Amino acid sequence: MPIDLQNLDGLGETAVQARLLRLTELVDGLGVGSSVKRGFIRDHVLRLHAILGEAYSQRLDIVGRSLNPLIASSGEVDTDIVGLTAATYGLSRQDASFAAGTIRIEVSDDQSVIIPSGTVLAATDNRSYRTSQSFIGRTLAAEIQTNTDRQLVRNADGNYEFLIEATATLAGLSGNLVAGTELQLTSINIRSLVRITVATEFTGGRLEETDSQLISRIRGQLPAKTLSTRASIAATLSQVSILPGLLAVSSIGYGDEEMVRSRRRGADGRGVDVYLRTQPLAETTQFLLKAEVTEVRSDGHLVWSVAIGRDVAPGFYRVLSVRAAELGDFTDLVVTRGRDTSPIEGELSPLITDNVDAVFSRYQTATVTGVTASREYIVGNTVNVNVTLSYMPGVQTAQQTVNSRRYRFVGGDTLVRAAIPTYVSVGIDIHAKPSAALPDPQPIKDAVAAMFNESGFAGRLHGSRVASTIHRFLPAGADVGSLSFVLETLLPNGEIKRVRTKDHIDVPNLPNIAVSSRTSIFLCDPAAISIAAYAETLPELI
Amino acid sequence: MNSVFNFPDYGDDVDVKFMKGGGNTELLLRVSQDLFSGGSEAVSGIQKLVQQVTLRLLTPQGGQAYEPDEGAQLMTDVLAGRTRTTEQARRSFAQARDDVLRQFANDVATYPDAPPSEVLANLELLRVSVDRDSLYLYVKIVSLAGVSSVFNVPFNLT
Numbered sequence: 101m102p103i104d105l106q107n108l109d110g111l112g113e114t115a116v117q118a119r120l121l122r123l124t125e126l127v128d129g130l131g132v133g134s135s136v137k138r139g140f141i142r143d144h145v146l147r148l149h150a151i152l153g154e155a156y157s158q159r160l161d162i163v164g165r166s167l168n169p170l171i172a173s174s175g176e177v178d179t180d181i182v183g184l185t186a187a188t189y190g191l192s193r194q195d196a197s198f199a200a201g202t203i204r205i206e207v208s209d210d211q212s213v214i215i216p217s218g219t220v221l222a223a224t225d226n227r228s229y230r231t232s233q234s235f236i237g238r239t240l241a242a243e244i245q246t247n248t249d250r251q252l253v254r255n256a257d258g259n260y261e262f263l264i265e266a267t268a269t270l271a272g273l274s275g276n277l278v279a280g281t282e283l284q285l286t287s288i289n290i291r292s293l294v295r296i297t298v299a300t301e302f303t304g305g306r307l308e309e310t311d312s313q314l315i316s317r318i319r320g321q322l323p324a325k326t327l328s329t330r331a332s333i334a335a336t337l338s339q340v341s342i343l344p345g346l347l348a349v350s351s352i353g354y355g356d357e358e359m360v361r362s363r364r365r366g367a368d369g370r371g372v373d374v375y376l377r378t379q380p381l382a383e384t385t386q387f388l389l390k391a392e393v394t395e396v397r398s399d400g401h402l403v404w405s406v407a408i409g410r411d412v413a414p415g416f417y418r419v420l421s422v423r424a425a426e427l428g429d430f431t432d433l434v435v436t437r438g439r440d441t442s443p444i445e446g447e448l449s450p451l452i453t454d455n456v457d458a459v460f461s462r463y464q465t466a467t468v469t470g471v472t473a474s475r476e477y478i479v480g481n482t483v484n485v486n487v488t489l490s491y492m493p494g495v496q497t498a499q500q501t502v503n504s505r506r507y508r509f510v511g512g513d514t515l516v517r518a519a520i521p522t523y524v525s526v527g528i529d530i531h532a533k534p535s536a537a538l539p540d541p542q543p544i545k546d547a548v549a550a551m552f553n554e555s556g557f558a559g560r561l562h563g564s565r566v567a568s569t570i571h572r573f574l575p576a577g578a579d580v581g582s583l584s585f586v587l588e589t590l591l592p593n594g595e596i597k598r599v600r601t602k603d604h605i606d607v608p609n610l611p612n613i614a615v616s617s618r619t620s621i622f623l624c625d626p627a628a629i630s631i632a633a634y635a636e637t638l639p640e641l642i
Numbered sequence: 643m644n645s646v647f648n649f650p651d652y653g654d655d656v657d658v659k660f661m662k663g664g665g666n667t668e669l670l671l672r673v674s675q676d677l678f679s680g681g682s683e684a685v686s687g688i689q690k691l692v693q694q695v696t697l698r699l700l701t702p703q704g705g706q707a708y709e710p711d712e713g714a715q716l717m718t719d720v721l722a723g724r725t726r727t728t729e730q731a732r733r734s735f736a737q738a739r740d741d742v743l744r745q746f747a748n749d750v751a752t753y754p755d756a757p758p759s760e761v762l763a764n765l766e767l768l769r770v771s772v773d774r775d776s777l778y779l780y781v782k783i784v785s786l787a788g789v790s791s792v793f794n795v796p797f798n799l800t
Contacts, residue, residue: 108707111708113709113710116708116709117708117709121752133655133656134655134656134657135656135657135686135760137749137752137753137756138694138749138760139657139658139690139694139697140658140659140693140697141657143697143706147708147709150708151707151708
């Protein structure tokens with residue numbers, strides 16, 4: 101039973117003694133003829149009763165808080181009971197997850213290569229990744245027999261490469277790793293190895309959901325599941341059957357400056373635009389698409405065009421890379437966003453009259469142009485390309501929900517967009533006495549990143565909050581020196597707004613293009629945080 | 643109805659007797675009761691005070707969960723082997739006496755209406771007997787009602 105006591109340690113002396121005093125006075129008041137204020141009965145009966153009573157009282161407080169999401173944030177809770185409470189609202193605690201991604205193995209010889217299951221690959225900062233299957237890079241397509249067989253492909257450098265999948269060895273955000281990072285084999289050798297790099301960013305690493313995060317989600321389930329108020333829109337979308345991991349929702353509606361979509365069509369701002377965040381960081385996935393030569397330049401370079409439909413990473417943020425095995429990475433990438441509002445079976449789509457209003461929504465489309473140096477193609481030729489996109493998952497699911505007859509608002513239309521991203525890079529200077537031990541930087545990076553990524557639609561965060569987050573990890577004699585921040589906001593009109601700051605961190609306030617603290621979130625990757633330590637050399641006082 | 647208590651020196655509320663003694667130096671006089679079967683006994687009056695003083699002398703300081711001020715230094719010294727001589731034992735008792743008197747004074751502050759028979763007025767060490775295996779402290783207490791009792795607190799030193 102969750103009410104059972106585990107131990108009698110850690111009770112407050114004052115509380116136990118006050119309870120004992122009350123108890124002795126109560127029993128003494130009965131006049132039973134026993135001496136209870138001092139002696140055996142007090143010491144061996146009432147005192148133990150007071151200790152147990154205090155322990156049960158504290159336990160009941162914890163159980164009560166754990167059962168009631170409205171007061172659960174006010175003190176200690178029981179993790180198991182919070183889980184049971186969540187279950188009554190149809191929720192469950194999100195497990196820890198390991199970042200996953202793909203790795204490119206480049207070798208100089210066109211000979212088969214075996215990567216055994218359990219092979220460990222490490223980055224220079226000690227983050228490591230492991231294969232959970234055996235992969236074989238084979239020289240001929242005809243030799244491919246299983247789904248873990250890969251064909252060696254000759255790349256633009258004249259080497260041979262193939263891709264394998266791996267996951268981080270540790271759960272959490274710190275397992276996320278950007279594409280292009282070099283890795284080293286730690287458990288095997290490959291004879292003709294040239295290099296190993298991250299092909300597709302490692303993403304999806306997450307620690308187990310904490311009690312406070314789960315309680316926050318439970319509270320989100322309390323309002324009615326209707327699209328009528330801001331709270332109920334959040335409750336509707338965060339249902340288990342829709343987006344159980346929804347982290348933050350902001351709804352823009354009638355009377356809000358940011359409701360440019362409805363005003364543009366002359367509807368006086370009616371309708372709702374819902375901005376959401378489903379993950380701490382954007383997901384990164386590689387998609388196999390077609391690229392077509394659209395121009396052969398006079399210098400021999402080719403201009404390629406890749407069409408990205410609305411169902412490819414719906415509402416994506418960025419095109420991280422375009423790569424053809426035989427051509428290498430495309431350069432000079434330019435993304436032009438469009439829209440596709442053609443009817444979808446079973447859904448009533450919102451009215452969108454301008455491409456900019458479709459950006460980061462499931463109706464967004466895009467054309468990506470890029471350049472390669474090859475002379476072997478003519479206009480109209482096509483090649484398969486791997487396009488790596490970053491996106492906030494769940495945009496399509498949420499849009500389907502608000503479009504369905506069951507949920508849709510009867511007085512207007514609803515558009516779902518991924519929250520407008522403001523990417524945060526942080527520089528931290530730590531000053532310490534020469535004798536002070538230097539802290540492990542990774543927990544600091546994780547905590548600072550989590551502070552930004554869990555801030556919802558905060559709009560502004562102050563440097564003092566970052567400093568106090570860092571300070572928890574610093575040993576005696578070490579302090580936060582200076583902080584610097586670089587912010588990059590991806591505006592819906594295609595521009596990138598960059599800001600350098602030191603004291604406070606703001607998202608841009610441009611409501612006329614639907615960018616404000618109501619629509620934009622901070623995204624901070626631990627890899628975008630750098631820490632420098634300096635020794636303080638002050639003269640001795642004594 | 644059965645009689646509940648049958649004690650020779652009728653006094654105030656009774657406490658459960660849990661210490662045994664014998665001969666002239668017994669810790670406590672016995673007061674019989676037949677409320678509980680199995681020969682349990684109760685104490686009252688000055689014997690109750692003797693038992694409560696003895697309890698505090700035998701409790702190491704800090705040995706009572708959530709009541710760190712309870713107990714006395716004496717038991718700590720006995721367990722640490724610091725009462726091997728008469729002089730050591732007297733020194734240790736002097737400290738313990740201060741501890742016990744302070745705790746009884748605190749009781750009076752908490753329960754100012756306690757009857758004089760339950761209030762400790764003085765605590766005195768009459769004699770010490772120590773050999774290789776045991777230590778005997780002959781103690782006299784006086785209640786605020788003017789009643790006194792002499793008893794022996796034995797310790798096994800091996």
